[in-house]
Amino acid sequence: MALLQTENLSYIYGEGTPFCVTALDKVNIEIEKGEIVAVIGHTGSGKSTLMQLLNGLLKSTAGRVLIDGEDIRSSKAKTLETRFRVGLCFQYPEYQLFENTVYEDIAFGPKNMGLSEEEVDKRVRVAAKYVGIPEYAFKTHPFDLSGGEKRRVAIAGVISMEPEILILDEPTSGLDPRGREQILELIKNYRDRTQKSVVVVSHSMNDVAKIASRVIVMYDSKVLMTGSVQEIFDQSEKLSEIGLSVPQITEVFAKLHAKGLPVSEKIYTTEQAFLEIKRVLKGGGVNA
Amino acid sequence: MADIILKFDNVTFRYDGDETPLPPAVENLSLEIKKGEFVAILGHNGSGKSTVAKLSNGLVIPESGDVYVNGMNTKNENDDFKIKQTVGVVFQNPDNQIVATIVEEDVAFGPENLGVDPAEIRRRVDEALKIVGMYKYRLHEPHKLSGGQKQRVAIAGIIAMQPQCIVFDEPTAMLDPEGRRDVMNAMKRLNKELGITVVFITHYMEEACEAERIIVMDDARLVLDGTPEEIFSDVNYIRSLGLDVPQTCALAQMLKDDGIEISGELLSVDGLVNSLAKILGRG
Amino acid sequence: MLKDITIGQYFPLNSVIHRLDPRVKLLYTFVFIIMIVVANNFVSMLFCVICALSVTLISKIPVKTVVKGLKPILFIIIITSLLQIIYVKTGVPLVSFWKIKITSGGLLEALFMTMRITFLIVMSTMLTYTTSPTSMTNGLDRTFAPLSRLGIDFNIITMIMTIALRFIPTLIDEVDKIISAQKSRGANFESGSIFKRAKMLIPLFVPLLFNATRRAYELAYAMTCRCYNGGKGKTTMNALKFRAGDWTASFLTVAFVAGVIFLNINFGEYNAQFTFNTAV
Known part of the structure; x- marks a missing residue:
């Protein structure tokens, strides 16, 4: 049994009004313990709605969300508990940071859980370590931080609740390459050390390909495909069809292949590309 | 001289700190932008590139050095309106640039402030909205539009002032891929069809590659200035600045490091395909 | 949930009413509201209702939307109607139980008040539905421009x-x-x-x-x-000009006022028994 699972999950905005929009249509997904799952899709594909259903912020129009096999809506207490077990961190830290110090802000979640002061303190320190916020920065005002730092404090504010599943909505959008690398690295480290599940929502495969163990592609309120990074990139034509970007290098090799050169067309990283060229130069044949 | 629209002459600028003086946001920057150019300014967050936008039309004034717009010094307050009309700036957050509650009324805001004749404003507004592909949304409310659409309305609002140069300060940073594409296309059209000089500030390497010229900033200083091919030929240096390198250039560099000779155009997909085809064909 | 509020919202369409000068709309809506209060019998009221419905139709605003805009005042209408039914004792007694007597006069009075409140609201929402907030501010701006002499x-x-x-x-x-x-x-x-x-x-x-x-x-x-400097030397794209439509609207409004007064005088007597008690 999966840790988190949805059953024909549907959501309609403004149901019963002439302006109703189906945001999610009979979605079935599973999140296993310890996975890093990337949910890819463009704006309006339903991915953000799905995330808010997973932690019980929204109530589904039809279908269920199960945590450890139990409906998260079975009781009010269960719904509240789910909010802590499935930690959702939104895209813009500006919507969540409010305390006077970084420390207090990271402590907000654990305090709401009613934990003892010692436990809260312990969790804040552990969470700050995961996101690389040094203890000397604890007294800083969150608004004085740079964009990348704010985002890390916001993530720490959710990690400190020790959720079994951490959901990050567009954690790297708007960051420069250095900030993006830092976030991706911290996600991977967090998973490796805690063995907890992480769900990363993104517009682009390229952003999350490095860390994801499994990918769910959403399109038009439905799950279009799911599989390993390799399996999804193998469908690169389908990806471009729905307007998702494919790595530049994949395009290069598709074109080389089309020219009749003996190279594989399934190349996604520069490392793969380098090895493939070396292989062909040594006189190897097509390696499907 | 006459074909230089924007000139930075040894400009240094720092923001006011609360108590201790902050380090300069821009230091000893000298730079010339020619009329009709499409220039990208690339740099990581905090490299000083956004300050360049604010300096370029007198929103902030240099601490030392001078900025000239068509020969007018931005320090000269008498030329303020003329300078802002010549160089428009589009900012990152589209929401915070739209003033009116109806798209077309927002686009009219600039020309109205300039006291342009109503019939002429109507003509300019319609034209500006058509260029950015938002004409059919002219009677919509801005808050119901997507990020990319709002940003295009903001661009139209600047175009309606008939500037000769537009500085875009990370206009795509808050947009989804579709919005980014639409805004990129709008910028290219302005440059190609209206001949407007475009200065485009970004930290997205892929977007910078679409410019004719790239200026790289690091630590408040200009560190590189050249064509995309020139800039990305030094893969390791670009990476050391905390910037991305196109996969094409990265692969070419790996091959070169390994002693494999590869020449020709290496930046674009088609260029690299041709260059690789040559060496693979031999092998 | 917060997004569901619709009262006072602008409904962008391109109708004759939408294109009217906002000053004209502001003034004539005010005139209509006065007349619907002045109307003192069913014939005048019906005349007001027909005029309001015509305006609604010409504005191209879907009737559904207009009806939806009435939802928030449903409560007020019900309470007012109940009060009329309970307290007005004129006309033929119909039902009587406990201390309450319902008369034909009470029912008619309730109907009259419902019509009055409903169309008062319909015409006010018509003003906001057909006038963009910016255009409304423009209208207010021009109407109150003389205030600048007072230093505002x-x-x-x-x-x-x-x-x-x-x-x-x-x-x-x-x-x-x-x-x-x-x-x-x-x-x-x-x-x-x-x-x-x-x-x-x-x-x-x-x-x-x-x-x-x-x-x-x-x-x-x-x-x-964008060269904002406090509005000095500013022009306006949609400059407010009195156009043919505005003249027509003015003519129709004068006709409407005359119509209501005429009907009030001609039919007022017959229905005085329940229409003069409306001062609740």
Whole structure:
């Protein structure tokens, strides 16, 4: 049994009004313990709605969300508990940071859980370590931080609740390459050390390909495909069809292949590309 | 001289700190932008590139050095309106640039402030909205539009002032891929069809590659200035600045490091395909 | 949920009514409201209703939308009607139980009041549905322009109103997002003592105010880039001009006023028994 699972999950905005929009249509997904799952899709594909259903912020129009096999809506207490077990961190830290110090802000979640002061303190320190916020920065005002730092404090504010599943909505959008690398690295480290599940929502495969163990592609309120990074990139034509970007290098090799050169067309990283060229130069044949 | 629209002459600028003086946001920057150019300014967050936008039309004034717009010094307050009309700036957050509650009324805001004749404003507004592909949304409310659409309305609002140069300060940073594409296309059209000089500030390497010229900033200083091919030929240096390198250039560099000779155009997909085809064909 | 508010919203369409000068609409809506209060018998009232319905049809606003806009005042209509039914004792007694007597006069009076309130609201919403907030501010601006002689700078006030109108939906959206983010960290906005709930406003208002301040700074830069200088020497794209449509509207309004007065005088006597008791 999966840790988190949805059953024909549907959501309609403004149901019963002439302006109703189906945001999610009979979605079935599973999140296993310890996975890093990337949910890819463009704006309006339903991915953000799905995330808010997973932690019980929204109530589904039809279908269920199960945590450890139990409906998260079975009781009010269960719904509240789910909010802590499935930690959702939104895209813009500006919507969540409010305390006077970084420390207090990271402590907000654990305090709401009613934990003892010692436990809260312990969790804040552990969470700050995961996101690389040094203890000397604890007294800083969150608004004085740079964009990348704010985002890390916001993530720490959710990690400190020790959720079994951490959901990050567009954690790297708007960051420069250095900030993006830092976030991706911290996600991977967090998973490796805690063995907890992480769900990363993104517009682009390229952003999350490095860390994801499994990918769910959403399109038009439905799950279009799911599989390993390799399996999804193998469908690169389908990806471009729905307007998702494919790595530049994949395009290069598709074109080389089309020219009749003996190279594989399934190349996604520069490392793969380098090895493939070396292989062909040594006189190897097509390696499907 | 006459074909230089924007000139930075040894400009240094720092923001006011609360108590201790902050380090300069821009230091000893000298730079010339020619009329009709499409220039990208690339740099990581905090490299000083956004300050360049604010300096370029007198929103902030240099601490030392001078900025000239068509020969007018931005320090000269008498030329303020003329300078802002010549160089428009589009900012990152589209929401915070739209003033009116109806798209077309927002686009009219600039020309109205300039006291342009109503019939002429109507003509300019319609034209500006058509260029950015938002004409059919002219009677919509801005808050119901997507990020990319709002940003295009903001661009139209600047175009309606008939500037000769537009500085875009990370206009795509808050947009989804579709919005980014639409805004990129709008910028290219302005440059190609209206001949407007475009200065485009970004930290997205892929977007910078679409410019004719790239200026790289690091630590408040200009560190590189050249064509995309020139800039990305030094893969390791670009990476050391905390910037991305196109996969094409990265692969070419790996091959070169390994002693494999590869020449020709290496930046674009088609260029690299041709260059690789040559060496693979031999092998 | 906050997004569902529809009263006072603009409905962008391209009808004759939409194109009228906002000053004309402001003034004539006011005139209509006076006349519907002046109307003192069913014939005049019916005349008002027909005129209001014609305006609605010409405006191209879907009837459904207009009806939806009435929902919030349903309560007021019901209460007023009940009061009329209970307290008006004229006409033929129909039903009688406990201390309550329902008469034909009471029922007619209730119907009359319902019509009056309903169409009073219909015409007021018609004004906001067909006039963009900006155009409305423009209209107010021109109507009250003489105030500038008293030292009040109406340009600035108009700008403030426009920006407020522009950013209210943005801020509402932002409140929704902040609530979601804080709820995800276990914040409870719905239950607890008043003290606890008041405390919960901090995680809501601090980000909201911080973001609003940042917005204000950025907006100031953007407005400076577009040569805003307090409205000196400003022109207006949609300059307010009295056009043919406005003359027609003026003529029709005069005819309407004359019509109501004529019908009041001609039919007033016959229905005086229940229409003169309306001063509740």
